[in-house]
Amino acid sequence: METLRSIRKYSEFFWTFTWRNIRLQYNNFWFGLFWGVMQPLLMSAIFYIALNNSVGVNIPQYFIYIYSGFIFWSVFSGSLSQAYVCFLQNDDMIKQIYFPRFLLPITFLAGKLPDLLIALVILMVTLVISGVDIQVGWFLIYSFLSLIQLLLVSIGSNLLFSVICVRYRGFQVVYPFMSQAIFFTSSILYNVSLSIENEWIRPIFEFNPISTILYTFRLGIFPEDGQLVKVVLFTLYAMVICALGYIWFKSEDKNLIDRL
Amino acid sequence: MLLSVENISKSYLVKDPETGKKMPFWALKDVSFELEKGDCVALVGTNGSGKSTLLKIISSIVTPTSGWVKIQGSLAPLLGLNAGFHDQLTGRENAYVYASLIGIKRKELRQKLDEIVDFAGISLFLDTKLRSYSNGMKTRLAFSIVSHLKPDILLADEILAFGDKQFQELCLKKMKDLKKSGTSIIMVQHNEKLIQSICNRTLLLKNGRLSDPDFN
Numbered sequence: 001m002e003t004l005r006s007i008r009k010y011s012e013f014f015w016t017f018t019w020r021n022i023r024l025q026y027n028n029f030w031f032g033l034f035w036g037v038m039q040p041l042l043m044s045a046i047f048y049i050a051l052n053n054s055v056g057v058n059i060p061q062y063f064i065y066i067y068s069g070f071i072f073w074s075v076f077s078g079s080l081s082q083a084y085v086c087f088l089q090n091d092d093m094i095k096q097i098y099f100p101r102f103l104l105p106i107t108f109l110a111g112k113l114p115d116l117l118i119a120l121v122i123l124m125v126t127l128v129i130s131g132v133d134i135q136v137g138w139f140l141i142y143s144f145l146s147l148i149q150l151l152l153v154s155i156g157s158n159l160l161f162s163v164i165c166v167r168y169r170g171f172q173v174v175y176p177f178m179s180q181a182i183f184f185t186s187s188i189l190y191n192v193s194l195s196i197e198n199e200w201i202r203p204i205f206e207f208n209p210i211s212t213i214l215y216t217f218r219l220g221i222f223p224e225d226g227q228l229v230k231v232v233l234f235t236l237y238a239m240v241i242c243a244l245g246y247i248w249f250k251s252e253d254k255n256l257i258d259r260l
Numbered sequence: 261m262l263l264s265v266e267n268i269s270k271s272y273l274v275k276d277p278e279t280g281k282k283m284p285f286w287a288l289k290d291v292s293f294e295l296e297k298g299d300c301v302a303l304v305g306t307n308g309s310g311k312s313t314l315l316k317i318i319s320s321i322v323t324p325t326s327g328w329v330k331i332q333g334s335l336a337p338l339l340g341l342n343a344g345f346h347d348q349l350t351g352r353e354n355a356y357v358y359a360s361l362i363g364i365k366r367k368e369l370r371q372k373l374d375e376i377v378d379f380a381g382i383s384l385f386l387d388t389k390l391r392s393y394s395n396g397m398k399t400r401l402a403f404s405i406v407s408h409l410k411p412d413i414l415l416a417d418e419i420l421a422f423g424d425k426q427f428q429e430l431c432l433k434k435m436k437d438l439k440k441s442g443t444s445i446i447m448v449q450h451n452e453k454l455i456q457s458i459c460n461r462t463l464l465l466k467n468g469r470l471s472d473p474d475f476n
Contacts, residue, residue: 009363016360024348096343097361098321254323257316258272 006100014103018110021082025111036078036115037122040070047189055190061132064123064221069188071119072146072213076154077179079109083158084165084175091260101256102249105158109151116147127221134221142220145235146213152238153209156245163252166259186210187218212237261332262444263295263318263413268327270313270468287313288324288468295413300435300445302455305465311448314465315339315415318446333412336362342398347391351382351401354390358405372408379430380404400427407434414438416447432458 007014019029026032044067048056056062083105087094094101120143127134165171185208186192192205205211212234219226268291271284288310295301303311316322318329319337344361345354355376359369369376377383380400385393393401406414414435436458439445449455455462464471 010360012366013360013363016357016366020346020349020353020357023353024346027348092342093344093361095316095321096339097337098319099361257322 003100003102007103010100010103013099014107014110017104017107021108022111025082033114033118036074036112037118040067040074040119041122043074044070051189058194059191060222061130064126064130064132065218066189067123067126068217068221069186069210069214071116071123072150072217073183073186073188073210074119075109075112075116075150076157076210076213077183078115079112079154080157080161081175081179083108084161085172087162087166087256087260088169088172095257095260101253102159102246105162106155109154109158116150132221135223138223139220142216142231145231146217146220149213149216149235149238152242153213156238156242157209159245159249163249163256166256167252182208182210187214207237209238209241261294262297262299263332264328264330265291265293265314265318266328266330267292268314268317268324268329270310270317270322271325286468288317288465291327291465291468291470293463293470295444295446297412297444298439298442299461300439300447300459302459302462303446303448303465304450304455304462309465310468311465312339312417315417315446315448319415331413334363334409335413335415336406336409336411338403338406338414338416342395342402345390345398345402348389350389351377351386351393355401355405358402362406362409364405364409369405376401376404376408379408379434396424396427403431403434407431407438410438410441411443414443414445414447416445418448418450 022029022032026035044063047066048063051066052062056065059065086104086108087101090104094104161171161175165175185205187205187208188210192202192208192211196202196205206215215226216231216234219231268288269286270288271286273282274285275281276283291310291314293301303314305311313322315337316339317324318331319335319339320329321337321339344358346357349357352373355373356366356369359366377386380397380403382393382397382401385397390398416435432454435445435447439458445458447459449459
């Protein structure tokens with residue numbers, strides 16, 4: 001309840017800081033937007049060229065496959081990479097002015113949403129050009145569901161790692177590795193369900209939060225590749241991640257200033 | 261009653277240099293006081309007596325180990341004045357960011373911006389990045405924004421130590437105006453002449469405890 005009330009009261013703070021983050025990162029709002037859209041496109045092009053004749057052989061529409069992966073990945077990792085250090089970088093402000101601190105890591109996610117929307121439009125254009133036969137209704141439903149999952153997972157991770165980084169400063173050294181580990185153990189470049197043969201490792205890769213989001217999203221494009229049951233399961237999973245992040249954050253929030 | 265502070269204590273764990281054991285160190289111990297509308301309280305005490313910690317607990321930045329703070333009304337902190345400012349943003353942009361931090365609506369700020377900028381004396385530099393501001397200019401801008409808010413409670417941590425004499429006098433006048441219009445003020449202050457000219461009560465902190473609150 002208290003959380004909801006502070007969200008309403010501080011909504012202007014939230015959007016002002018979202019704008020501030022973009023402004024500070026790129027100095028120029030339009031360049032930021034442009035780069036946010038270009039980066040996943042370029043990455044997809046590079047990996048498409050590199051992997052199309054090996055990994056891509058078993059996946060129809062490989063470019064669309066990895067581009068959809070990079071769209072979600074760049075939102076997730078782009079926001080997390082700014083959010084996890086946000087309390088260390090803004091310690092001056094946090095020590096001296098009160099505001100609901102849980103909003104700060106989430107503003108970084110909000111700053112990535114314009115990129116995401118534009119990227120989704122580009123993806124749809126790509127779908128039309130390459131003549132993939134999609135059912136618009138299902139596509140929209142699964143897109144919507146995967147967006148919800150992305151928001152939940154992202155909010156949870158941003159909150160979680162922002163306080164972990166305050167408690168364990170060494171985490172800053174671990175983060176680049178963690179980020180890459182999440183990237184390569186998820187279904188961005190390849191289908192983990194088909195490629196991993198070991199029965200113990202496969203579920204771990206499948207429950208990589210990014211894999212679960214992509215599973216849902218790609219079902220809207222390639223409907224024969226999955227089951228609805230799993231989508232429901234993955235949505236619940238995303239909720240658990242979000243709740244876990246929030247609870248962990250709240251338990252650390254009380255003494256956050258004493259540790260900064 | 262506007263503000264009531266009830267039995268606030270705050271402890272930090274410190275390592276005893278001799279035994280190597282972790283011991284609680286009480287930065288504040290059983291501090292209680294109340295603030296009425298229009299009160300102006302001077303918070304005095306030596307360095308490390310817990311003045312800043314108390315202000316941070318009142319503004320809910322720091323969680324007390326035990327005790328409660330009850331606030332009715334809006335509260336504006338003037339703790340670290342430049343906190344929240346960023347050198348890469350212009351004065352105008354910083355004003356909006358700062359305002360959003362302390363809970364002023366964008367619309368309200370837009371209406372008062374001219375007045376605020378005039379008071380701070382930075383009209384010429386409003387659209388210049390903050391990195392070319394002097395420290396005094398930043399302080400003036402921050403004070404100007406907060407004081408135009410007309411909060412119910414103003415917390416000021418040694419702010420009158422910043423700025424030149426002229427601006428200090430301006431600040432003092434502004435604080436008196438605020439007090440007249442009903443704002444209650446808690447200020448950390450050591451200058452006795454100043455205390456006498458604006459404050460009606462003094463709170464003395466000694467090693468984290470409130471000494472006789474009516475000692476003068």
